[in-house]
Amino acid sequence: MNAALDVSHVSFSYGRAQVLDDVSFRVGAGEIITIIGPNGAGKSTLLNVVARSHRLRTGEVTVHGSRTNGMNQRAVVRLGCVLVPEGRQVFSTQSVHDNLLLGGYIRRHDAEHIHKTLAVVYDHFPRLLERRDQLAGTLSGGEQQMLAIGRALMSGPSVMLLDEPSLGLAPQMTERIMRILGGLRRETGLSIVLVEQNARAALDLADRGYLLSGGRVVLEGSSADLKQDRTIQQVYLGGTASAPAS
Amino acid sequence: MSKVPPALLRNRAGQGSLGILVWVVLVVVFALGFDDYYAGVGSSTALLAMLGLSMVLVIGYAGQFSLAVAAFYGAGAYGSMLLTTKTGLWGLLALVIAAVVSGAVAFAIARPLFRLRGHFLAMATLAIGEIFYLTVNNSTSLGASSGLGGIQSLKVLGYTFATTRSQFVLDWLVVGALLWGALQMRRGRGGRALRAIRGHEAAAQAAGINVPMAKSQVFTVAAVVSSLAGSLYAHQVMYVDPPTFGVDVSIQILMLAVVGGMQTPWGAVVGAVVLEVLQLTTQKVLPGLFGDAGVGAGQQLIVGLILVAILVLRPNGLADVGRLIRSLLDRRTTSAAAVREIDADGDDMTTLRRKEDALPPKQIGETVLAASGLVKRFGGVTAVDDVTLELHAGEVLAVIGPNGAGKSTLVNLLSGNLVPTSGRIGISGADVTRLQAHQVARRGLARTFQTPSLFEGMSTLETVAVGAHLTGRVGLLRSSLPTLGAVREERRIEQEARDALARLGLEELAGLDAKSLSLGQQKRIEVARALVANPTILLLDEPCAGLNKAEKRELMLFLRAIAREGVAVLLIEHDMEFVMAVADRVQVINFGATLRVGTPAEVQADPAVIDAYLGVAHDDANTEDEKKVDA
């Protein structure tokens, strides 16, 4: 079985501070997995290492069987693995449409692909079509998140890495984004790695989950199992948590 | 090892006087050994070194990129020239007047000028240099482009510095004095404040340093030094013309300071000598290569290329080599101690807290910090939305909330690093809402930062000593010319800094470069820097990030202990085990507003808090069956 994305034994440090300690996970084709954990667990770093925004020193990452260790960011995007970064990071002074076009930058010479994918994105996000010519910086947080996802889709990925899409969003908007992601997977067979602090929303969507704490995977399993596990609440709210979740 | 033996201090003073003696002897020996030509070259090298020193003060110490040096150099030269020839003043008096006027002008323009930073400051000061040049060049009363002459040699106490040799001795003694002063300044409270500004302005301000004032002062001192060099130039060359004080002179001085190294005043001396040697050699070699006409441009080219090469290969300059070697030696002797860690075994934090709670209850005092209705908007984004909080003497209050809830912004508002859009902040009843960070610090508030904000190139001990800024009074001048009182104060600050380090278990790291340490050590150094100011209020922004288990436990006990001493502690933290163990009360904020305030147990059991952290589950909304959503 060839995994869409296979991350094995990855460690990472900023200077002397070790952020990731021997982390492994894999995502099958069309699978949604989530990596949850409290702030500072190393989740963002993990995604940035996979997307080659940070240099990988220890461990191995393969996308559809190709090792990405020596690659730069562009090559990883070409392989079909694209990041939706934390805090949206849209090109705020450029229009919604330009943001989407830039998402397809590495395939800018393939007019047919761009045309087709634009149609798909606008179909999934009618709100973006309405605001096509508006500057991205003027969108609401939820709309910016949609734009960031749409931008990532433009490169025609097979694996999408999402870094905290619920950050700063009201619960309703988070729910909406999660539903859109579920729809995307169903229709396009996209594999999704969802990094979330919002554990419940993430586990509702994902097939499997990994709990990251202090740079290590401390728990993994199916979403249904993880939802029942008390460890998560302990990690999030401290050791003596006693009240059951409502 | 916590107390500096007095013998060591005396020893240092002894080394100082020995250094001065060696300097004087060397200057005299060189003066005797040089013929007139080389003595002349040596004198102009000394003037370059003085200008380089003035640049090291502003750029190297304070980190402010000013290129105005040549203008003040010119002001001194033209000032001495005019005052002695037109009014017949004594040379020494004219020199002093020119320096005072230069300093006054510098002080007057510094405030508005140093609101600028980086490139824009560089360009503005470059323009000031060009304005000076053009004004002189266009002014017939200043001799326009043909310049002015007629000045006599400098006469001091009846002795006339007429020969090049005597000028050589005078110039290099002045350089020696300035060098000594700059080295003292670097060590003292004033210089430490400047270097803190260079390293991290917000942290310097939070330590109580009046940043605009400090910048103005150092700019003024530098202008006085440049003016002094200008006066000496006028008396020795006996002729002044505009190109000598043009913008490219500033750039040349910048280059020599960079080549020598900006971090230490020795860099100016090394740079001046290297530049002069380079020019002497090229003068001999270049005519053969480019013809006589090409000498000036050829020299510039070679100096420029060398500078580019040095910048690309050794950005800290030549004088830094010595420091590099020393730091390597340092590390060899202390690295064993540096990695020592508190043993990882022992009780967990919850148990420790239970033990502490068994002690007689600590006194919770009156409200020392009160904020009401705080709102902060950045553009359209509301980061903090109507937060009200109260902090009492002797308690530990933890502010928690999910990522992006506006917690760091809240700390920045309370410490005066940001100004709230609306709302009120009071410290012990006094309104501090609109005060700047250094004024808030003066009211007894100290803080740490989320990402360690230490100062580049400063040792751990020096970094912590910056925190004691407000407990001292020695200014820039007394730092450079230490009086007995200044030495005593410095000794006290050093002792207090060592005590603070010891309290956080960092005493072995005192001599190491603070920024080279581990994240956890850096965070603890920040706590020590805040502690040394004897604050009544301590704000900690994510103190646990990067700390290992044992370090966290130590920190928890430490915070409980200082709260018992009456300090009010407010902290922001994600590590819930730590929060629940350390806090007396916990305030939860989400989407910028307060969600709940209560004891750790109350907060942990609150369903709304659990939802905020773990997210709201939607068991009824089965995502798989949902139709495509119109977004």
Next chain:
Amino acid sequence: MSSVMQVVLSALALGALYGSVGVGFVIVYRMSGMVNFAQGNIAVAGGFGAVAASKFLPPLLAVLAGALVAAAVSVLMYFLTIRPLRGQGLLTQTIVTLAVGTVIQSVLQLVFGTAPHQFDPITAGHSINVLGGHIPIESIWLIGLSVVAYLALAYFFDRTMIGKALTACAVNRYAAGVVGISFGAMAAVAFALAGAMAGGIESVQVPTSFISAGDGLVLGLNGFIAATLGGFNKLGATMTGGFLVALVAQAFSRYVSAGQATTVVFIALVLLLVLRPEGLTRKVAADRV
């Protein structure tokens, strides 16, 4: 009336030059957040490239050669000095651009000497009379070509994918990397454009006045003022800013004192930086807080 017109016409020509150098500053600054103090010297290097090319090429092609030379110098500078210093602070980068400026100036002095140089205008003929003011034909070329170059740049940034990618890098470097845009390649393009614009227009200017190796500093300072007026962000406002600088200088030298005109412009620069760092735009670009 005719003297007013004369001032305006001269300011248009000179302003086109200052604006073009300013646009060079802005393109590099938007991309990398640094001010290239060698910008004026790069423009002058382009001018001398045109001088050398004019020996065996017609003037219009010599101007093109000038633009190419300046672009090459600019790109070379990026790869040899700016890129290796990526990790260093602003201070080091700025000092290195100052040093590069000195190097360029001294190389030009060694090759061409300190004497002023000139070459033939693009089209022969005398000045044209416009509403009572005289303007040399070369100045019309200067104004015309700078407008064309500006429009081409505007088209490039607004309409082409590479131009949009360049802007994207400037807006959010991290996100640009995430979508697969290579920062190094984009920076090289930015430095090339900045050099070509400044060097090309400086070359057009050579036949009406002279060029000497030491012109870089003052040209750079004037271009910097134009860029400041443009908020170090907007190309159009920068071109307008160039015209305003030239207008102030020309008017002052005609009606008050020719000698002090430059001084007044620099005093205006200092006041401008301190009082209104956002220039003619509304956004604060200067990093003061």
